[in-house]
Amino acid sequence: MTKKECFLGVDIGSISTKGILIDKSKNIIGSIYVRSKNIESSLKTILNHLLKDKIEIKGVGCTGSGREYAQSLIGADITKTEIIAHAIGNLYFYPKVRTIVDIGGEDSKLIILEDGVLKDFSMNTICSSGMGATMENIAVRLGIKIEEFGSIALKSNKTINLPMKCGVLMSSAVVSKKNQGEKIENILMGVAKAVARNFLALNAKGKDLLEPIVFCGMTAYNKALVNALEEETEKKIIVPENPEMMGAFGIALITMEEMNDKKTSFQNKLTDSKNYKIECNRKDCISCGNCFSNAPDYFTKSEDGKTKCIKEIVEQKDLEKIKEICENCPMKLINLRSLLP
Numbered sequence: 001m002t003k004k005e006c007f008l009g010v011d012i013g014s015i016s017t018k019g020i021l022i023d024k025s026k027n028i029i030g031s032i033y034v035r036s037k038n039i040e041s042s043l044k045t046i047l048n049h050l051l052k053d054k055i056e057i058k059g060v061g062c063t064g065s066g067r068e069y070a071q072s073l074i075g076a077d078i079t080k081t082e083i084i085a086h087a088i089g090n091l092y093f094y095p096k097v098r099t100i101v102d103i104g105g106e107d108s109k110l111i112i113l114e115d116g117v118l119k120d121f122s123m124n125t126i127c128s129s130g131m132g133a134t135m136e137n138i139a140v141r142l143g144i145k146i147e148e149f150g151s152i153a154l155k156s157n158k159t160i161n162l163p164m165k166c167g168v169l170m171s172s173a174v175v176s177k178k179n180q181g182e183k184i185e186n187i188l189m190g191v192a193k194a195v196a197r198n199f200l201a202l203n204a205k206g207k208d209l210l211e212p213i214v215f216c217g218m219t220a221y222n223k224a225l226v227n228a229l230e231e232e233t234e235k236k237i238i239v240p241e242n243p244e245m246m247g248a249f250g251i252a253l254i255t256m257e258e259m260n261d262k263k264t265s266f267q268n269k270l271t272d273s274k275n276y277k278i279e280c281n282r283k284d285c286i287s288c289g290n291c292f293s294n295a296p297d298y299f300t301k302s303e304d305g306k307t308k309c310i311k312e313i314v315e316q317k318d319l320e321k322i323k324e325i326c327e328n329c330p331m332k333l334i335n336l337r338s339l340l341p
Contacts, residue, residue, distance in 0.1 A: 003053075004023055004056065005023065006021050006023050006029055006055050006056065006057060006058065007021070007023075007024075007252050007256040007259070008059070008061070008266075009060075009061050009063070009085075009247075009249060009251040009253070009254075010060070010062045010064075010248060010251070011063050011064045011085065011251065012036075012039060012042070012043075012062060012063070012065065012066030012067055012069075013036070013064045013082075013104060013105060013247075014036070014065055014104070014105050014107070015036060015104070015105030016034060016036055017034050017039070017042035017064075017066075018031070018034075018245055018248040019031065019032050019047075019049070019050055019248055021050045021055070021252070026253065026256070028249070029050075029055070030050045031050075031242070031245055031248070032045070032049045033244055033245070034046065039069055039070055039073065040073065041323075043074060043270050044270040047074070047268055047270055057266050057268075058256075058264055059077045059078065059255040059256065059258075059262075059266070060075070060255065060264065060266040061077065061079065061252060061254055061255030062074075062076040062078070062251065063081065063082050063085035063250070067079045067080075073269075074268065075264075075265040076265075077255060077258075077264055078255045078259070080251055082109070082247050083109065083123075084118070084250070084254070085247045085248075085250035085251040086109070086111060086250055087100065087111055087113060087118050088250035088254055089216075089245075089246035089248075089250025089251075090214050090216060090246055091116055092249070092250070092253060093240060094212055094214055094238065094240075097212050098112070098210035099111070099210055099211070099212070100113070100213075100214050100216060101199070101214070101229065102216050102217045103131055103195065103199055103215075103220075103225070104132050105132040105133045105218075106132070106133055108203055109203070110199075110207065112210075122203045122204075124202045124203050126202070131195045131199070132217070132219045133167075134170060134171065135222070135225075137171060138174050138188075141171065141174060141178075142184050142187065149192075150192075150222040150226075151223065152184060153185055153188035153189040153192050153222075153224030154189070154223060154224050154227065156224075157185075157186070158183070158186045159186075159189075159190070160177060160182065160189070162187075164194040164195070164197050164198040165198065170194060174187055174190075174191065177190075188224065192222065192225045192227070192228040193228045193231075193232075196225060196231075196232045197228075197232060199229075200229075200232055200233070211236060212238055213233070214238045214240065215237050215239050215243065216239075216240060216244070217243055217244060220240075220244075221239075
């Protein structure tokens, strides 16, 4: 049976990891968005989801803050910054796009294009840059799901001004407003407007935001934030159908163009059944018993039934349990060492 030749694009961010599979006609064969625990587990989830028996990978590209480590784990062929990846991804769907807005979990980006060429960009990397994460934390403090943020905020009938330069101060102000009996929808709209003003003040100062303007990233699903950006800029904001996938799609397109029938260096070792080795240093261990109580017997018992430290290679079926044990070790003496080169 002939396999479909595809290219894989992976966008590794601070909060989430995105993967997308395209064929040689640039059709999207599959995609997945996962909340990041660590790069290894996120990549493994993506590969398990996207790579099927009828798929042949002809090239892999990585973008985002974790691109270089991801490249070393899976043998990716191409790495590019998220600025380039987002520009290419958005240009494919919106050839006339002039401005790209990306408010991420822990950074935000503004990309300026002219006639399809990158003209300028800025990234906010100071404390208040993590506005996606800040909005999610505020939603938790207010007892709502982040997915409900926008719809609730749009019910607001009152303007509330909140600190916009610091996520910590904003969160503190939100709690104060809540304790004063302010309606949640008014608080949330105040947060959305503060985030919009913060983005424009730190990323767009001195720059002309020319239309078409495309808003990508997971925060683009927040309709209150889109509304706030439109009010602040007095311009129409376009939200793609899958705004969170633009970076992954862009790096997949770049990979397809740059590979040009070259042999891929991709190695799918992350889905191998034997991938990690447990290391346990008993020196200074407080003997909490967690590793021995929770680990499968063959990790903690020798053939004669005596207790031993867990230093075996972990099989796939036990990997998540062992990871949990390692993360909960009070002395951090138990850890997983990747067997990957």
